[in-house]
Amino acid sequence: MKLPLHERIRSEIETAILSGTLRPGARLPTEHELMQRYDCSRMTVNKALSALAVAGLVDRNKRAGSSVAQPKVHSMVLDIPDLEQEVVRRGQRYRFQLSGREVKQPDPDYPEELQLAGNSDLLRLEGVHFADDRPLACERRLISLAAVPDIAAQMFDKISPGAWLLEHVPWTEAETRIAAVAADRTIAARLELPIGSACLSIERRTWRGADGITLVHQHFVGTAYDLVARFGPAKGSTGAEPQQL
Incomplete structure (x- = not known):
């Protein structure tokens, strides 16, 4: 699916900001320069820059032009790991097996689903991550089709949903909850564990x-996964390292 031009402009600038190519305080090209670069109207450029401003990534000033916004809330970030990269880095074979998929309306009894869906539907995905052909983790994922319409066409036979999102959809904020839990019947079956086995829930x-x-x-299989986070004053990185099985 081809993105509208204003979305492509927004996405390319957003990616440059979130990757660090454009640093906080850096000046963006002027509207006229962007019009020339993308061969488009001022309205198209303005729509892209307005979306970046609403997301808190860009500060706009009529006289000074647009610049990359300074961080306003968080000075340290817990990055989102790519499980495939982590498994391969440990010298293990990785694969993801999709076991369930449906497009669904948000459940009115769950506010988090309503908030995520916006005015559209949700894509629900279920699957298992494997390391050396042994289950490492199972996941249930909901994705906003309003925010990520292109994901509806993905088959996930060669890439996991999480890896696809990391590659195609820059994120500005994340919330992570971590707990130690005992595997119930469903989780135990998916991870090929006895019921009640220790798991890490994320x-x-x-x-x-x-x-x-x-x-x-x-x-995650409790004996096969470590979550390691490294923080810095301006930028954070994390490795979520699966142990050798």
């Missing part, structure tokens, strides 16, 4: 500006 929500992107609940 629930994560991500946003791009005010728009929710995904809500995912993952259960």
Whole structure:
């Protein structure tokens, strides 16, 4: 699905900001320069810059032009790990197996689903991550089709939903909840464990500006996964490292 031009402009600038190519305080090209670069109208450029401003990524000034916004809330970030990269880095074979998929309306009894969906539907995905052909984690994921319409066409036979999102949808905010739990009957069956086995439960929500992107609940084999976070004053990175099985 081809993005509208204003969305492509927004996405390219957003990616440059979130990747660090454009640093806080950096001046953006002028509206006229962007009009020339993309061969488009001022209205198209203005729509893209307005969306970036609403997301808190850009400060706009009629006289000074647009610049990358300074961080306003968080000075440290817990990055979202790519499980495939982590598994491969440990010298293990990785694969993801999709086991369930449906487009659904948000459940009115769950406010988080209503908030995530906005005015559209949700894509619900279920699957298992494997390391050396042994289950490492199972996940249930909801994705906002309003925020990520292109994901509806993905089959996930060669890439996991999480990896696809990390590659295609920059995020500006994430919330992670971590707990130690005992595997119930469903989780135990998916992870090929005895019922009651220790698992690490991770629930994560991500946003791009005010728009929710995904809500995912993952259960990891408790003896096969470490979550390691490294923080810095301006930038954080994390490795969520699966141990050798």
